[in-house]
Structures are given as C-alpha cells and as structure tokens.
Amino acid sequence: MYPFNHVYESESGHVIEIDDTPDYERINVFHRSGARFEITNKGEIFIIAAPGEAINLQGADINMKHRGSG
Numbered sequence: 001m002y003p004f005n006h007v008y009e010s011e012s013g014h015v016i017e018i019d020d021t022p023d024y025e026r027i028n029v030f031h032r033s034g035a036r037f038e039i040t041n042k043g044e045i046f047i048i049a050a051p052g053e054a055i056n057l058q059g060a061d062i063n064m065k066h067r068g069s070g
Contacts, residue, residue: 004021013032019025025041033050040046049055 005017005019007018008016015028015030017026017028017030019027023041027039029037031050033053035050035053036046036048038046038048047055
C-alpha cells in the first residue's frame with residue numbers, strides 16, 4: 001500500500017519489492033523467469049523455482065529442521 005511499498009524493476013524485468021505496510025511487511029525478489037524469494041511479515045521464507053526448474057542447495061553443511069506433518 002502506498003506510500004509503504006517500494007518497488008524497483010530492472011530493464012529486463014527483474015523486480016525487488018520492499019513493503020513496509022504496517023502488519024503486512026514483506027520482501028520479495030522476483031526473477032523474470034518466474035522464480036521468486038519472499039520473506040513474509042511473520043518471518044516465513046519462501047523459495048519458489050521457475051516452472052519446471054530445480055532448487056539446488058550447496059554447502060559444506062546444510063541443516064534443515066522440520067516441524068509439523070508435512
């Protein structure tokens with residue numbers, strides 16, 4: 001919501017959005033392919049690959065914790 005939402009779009013169509021709307025704060029990074037990265041107001045992190053593409057994690061140590069039934 002204006003004036004709290006700040007959006008930058010590159011010439012090729014990549015978008016960085018920082019939304020400071022009270023109670024709806026979030027950060028989004030969109031690749032023109034459809035991939036995106038989002039941090040919600042609750043601190044949830046979503047990593048979404050472009051349709052048909054993979055998500056790859058690389059590192060000496062990768063730790064993932066799981067809670068819930070999924």
